[in-house]
Amino acid sequence: MRVHVVSTGAANLASVLAGLRRAGAEPGLVVGADDVLQAERLVLPGVGAFGAAATSLQAAGLWSALQERLNAGRPTLGICLGLQLWAEGSEESPGVSGLGVLPGLAKRLPDGVRVPQLGWNWVEPGRNCQLLQPGYASYANSYALREAPEGWAAAWTTHGEPFIAAVERGAQLACQFHPELSGPWGQALLTRWLGAR
Amino acid sequence: MLTRRVIPCLDVRDGRVVKGVRFQGLRDAGDPVEQAARYEAQGADELVILDVSATDEGRATAIRTVEAVRAVLGIPLTVGGGVREVEDARRLLEAGADKVSTNTAAVRRPALLAELAERFGRQCVVLALDAAARLDGGGWEVVVRAGKERTGQDALAWAVEATTLGAGEILLTSWDRDGTGLGYDLPLTSAIAQAVTVPVIASGGAASAAHLAAALHAGADAVLAATIFHDGHTTVGAVKDALAALGLELRR
Numbered sequence: 001m002r003v004h005v006v007s008t009g010a011a012n013l014a015s016v017l018a019g020l021r022r023a024g025a026e027p028g029l030v031v032g033a034d035d036v037l038q039a040e041r042l043v044l045p046g047v048g049a050f051g052a053a054a055t056s057l058q059a060a061g062l063w064s065a066l067q068e069r070l071n072a073g074r075p076t077l078g079i080c081l082g083l084q085l086w087a088e089g090s091e092e093s094p095g096v097s098g099l100g101v102l103p104g105l106a107k108r109l110p111d112g113v114r115v116p117q118l119g120w121n122w123v124e125p126g127r128n129c130q131l132l133q134p135g136y137a138s139y140a141n142s143y144a145l146r147e148a149p150e151g152w153a154a155a156w157t158t159h160g161e162p163f164i165a166a167v168e169r170g171a172q173l174a175c176q177f178h179p180e181l182s183g184p185w186g187q188a189l190l191t192r193w194l195g196a197r
Numbered sequence: 198m199l200t201r202r203v204i205p206c207l208d209v210r211d212g213r214v215v216k217g218v219r220f221q222g223l224r225d226a227g228d229p230v231e232q233a234a235r236y237e238a239q240g241a242d243e244l245v246i247l248d249v250s251a252t253d254e255g256r257a258t259a260i261r262t263v264e265a266v267r268a269v270l271g272i273p274l275t276v277g278g279g280v281r282e283v284e285d286a287r288r289l290l291e292a293g294a295d296k297v298s299t300n301t302a303a304v305r306r307p308a309l310l311a312e313l314a315e316r317f318g319r320q321c322v323v324l325a326l327d328a329a330a331r332l333d334g335g336g337w338e339v340v341v342r343a344g345k346e347r348t349g350q351d352a353l354a355w356a357v358e359a360t361t362l363g364a365g366e367i368l369l370t371s372w373d374r375d376g377t378g379l380g381y382d383l384p385l386t387s388a389i390a391q392a393v394t395v396p397v398i399a400s401g402g403a404a405s406a407a408h409l410a411a412a413l414h415a416g417a418d419a420v421l422a423a424t425i426f427h428d429g430h431t432t433v434g435a436v437k438d439a440l441a442a443l444g445l446e447l448r449r
Contacts (some may be wrong), residue, residue: 015274020268048318081318114199114418116320116365116394120242120448121199136200136274138242140295140320142365143317159199181273181295183237196319 001194006038006062008046008053008081013180016045019180023190036065041171041194042074046081047140051093053081063099065118067091070101070172077193078174083166084143086174092143102167103150103173109128113160116142121157123165123177128153131168131192135185137177144176146195171196200448202242202419203409203437204398205426207232210249212258216376216427221250226427233266236426239433241272242448245298245316245368245421248278249343261291267293275368283312290317298323298368301341304348304355307362313364319395321359324364328352328385329372337385339371352385360393367397368421374402376424381412390416406431406439413445 002125003025008011020027020043027043030036044066046053057063070076070086078086085100090106109115117139125132126148132155144163148154157165157176166175173193179186207214207229214232215223233244239431246266248259255376256279263276276289277298286297295318303309303324313322327344328337330355356367371382373416381399403409409420423432437447 012290013293014264014267014291015295018293019271021268022271047321048316063431074264111394115394116396117199118320118366118396119202119419139199140273142320178273181271183271187271 001025001041003027003041003043003194004030004035005043005045006036006066008044008048008056011048012045012080014147014176016043016180019187019190023187023194025190025194030062033061033065036062036069040075041077042069043077043079044082045079048081049092050081050084050090050098050143051096051133053085054093054096054098057085065102067099068098073170075171075193075196076173077176079180080141080176080178083174083176086143087145091145102152104145104147107146108143109141109163110160116140117159121159121177122173123155123157125155126153129155129168129194131173131188131189132166133185136182137165137175137179137186138181138183139177140178141170198446199295200242200446201413201440202398203240203440203447204243204245204419204435205232205236205241205433206245206247206400206421206423208247208249209259209262211255212262214427215249216423217267229262229402230269231266232427234269237270237272240437241433242419243273244270245275245277246300247304248276248440250278260288263289263292263294270357275323276324277368286313286317294404296321296366297321298325300325300327301351303359304339304341304350307358310359310363312363314365316443319365320364322364323366323368324356324359325356325368325370326352326356326359327370327372327391330381330382330385337388344372353388355430356393360395364395367393369397369399371401375400377402378404378424379410381415381420382402383411385413386412386417387415406436409436410440410443410445414441
């Protein structure tokens with residue numbers, strides 16, 4: 001299956017492409033807003049700073065197309081910073097707006113635990129989750145959403161405090177963890193998303 | 198709860214895995230792609246590849262090795278060796294690394310850590326800190342150039358400075374213990390883990406699951422080992438079983 005991947009100018013693109021290939025997809029890169037609007041399936045990965053990624057997506061002319069696509073419920077996967085960009089903003093880059101599809105702000109993980117959170121942590125899906133299943137996922141994050149967005153099914157993880165591990169709604173899925181780096185559990189999740197309606 | 202990580206390390210030169218004592222006397226230890234896949238299947242939480250090539254040609258080969266490993270590997274991959282500029286890191290990340298580690302170049306020019314964090318995010322930037330006990334006793338000093346040079350710089354102070362600048366993780370290698378099989382330097386591990394708030398990976402000297410457990414109990418968030426896994430004496434899975442039996446939280 002053909003999947004379009006947005007290049008945010010950041011670093012983890014190769015891992016995302018390789019993970020999608022292992023899950024049986026044929027990934028290609030988005031070249032413009034038309035791809036964002038028309039792609040059968042779209043992946044928004046992302047590492048690095050919230051503000052820099054938002055600026056890069058705006059400069060590439062993809063911002064409003066992403067909002068339109070997400071609001072229309074089209075099949076889309078956000079990964080790590082890709083999830084946070086769906087929110088209204090982030091403590092990491094005050095004053096920079098997110099896509100605003102999810103209410104709330106990404107907040108810094110609490111003091112008293114190692115930040116960034118690097119490694120494997122348990123994902124506990126809420127009862128309404130269809131795609132997300134319990135298991136260990138691989139994380140690399142310093143910020144996270146803390147409140148369940150209304151209208152979405154959410155999964156939770158705890159690092160110091162509980163935070164949103166992932167949210168899903170139909171064929172829209174956004175993960176704070178990296179499914180492409182979460183071994184067989186992550187690959188199975190990618191496969192379920194590729195088949196989600 | 199965030200689990201502790203067990204991380205096999207592949208020292209790679211000219212497309213082959215090598216292993217030596219204290220970075221000297223390197224001998225061939227196999228094919229990196231095959232080993233990476235095997236370690237993931239055994240339950241490795243992450244993989245580190247250190248490119249120990251000394252030549253430009255070797256560096257180019259390392260990029261191809263990272264690409265080949267990435268194609269089969271579904272867990273995080275850190276790559277180090279020869280990262281002196283943002284551009285060096287970009288090439289490795291583009292080839293499929295998830296994090297890059299830098300060692301000597303960051304000691305020579307600490308601003309490199311800030312440049313890497315600015316471009317790729319802190320979670321991408323690993324400081325490889327090689328430390329040795331000071332010859333006159335108190336504390337540890339930073340060593341560089343694969344142990345050929347003692348800098349006199351305090352290892353704890355450097356760890357703190359590096360994380361302030363942009364390092365999101367510390368890969369701490371005891372120069373006194375690396376390759377000896379005598380176990381990790383526990384006082385060093387504990388001191389660094391207490392000095393910084395980023396995750397710390399202990400490295401250098403592991404010969405048994407008991408050594409790994411001791412480093413985790415000393416405060417390390419992850420343990421790195423090479424020899425014990427390469428020689429086929431044990432598997433990552435068996436080691437994780439042993440650590441779990443000691444009450445440590447692991448992904449299994």
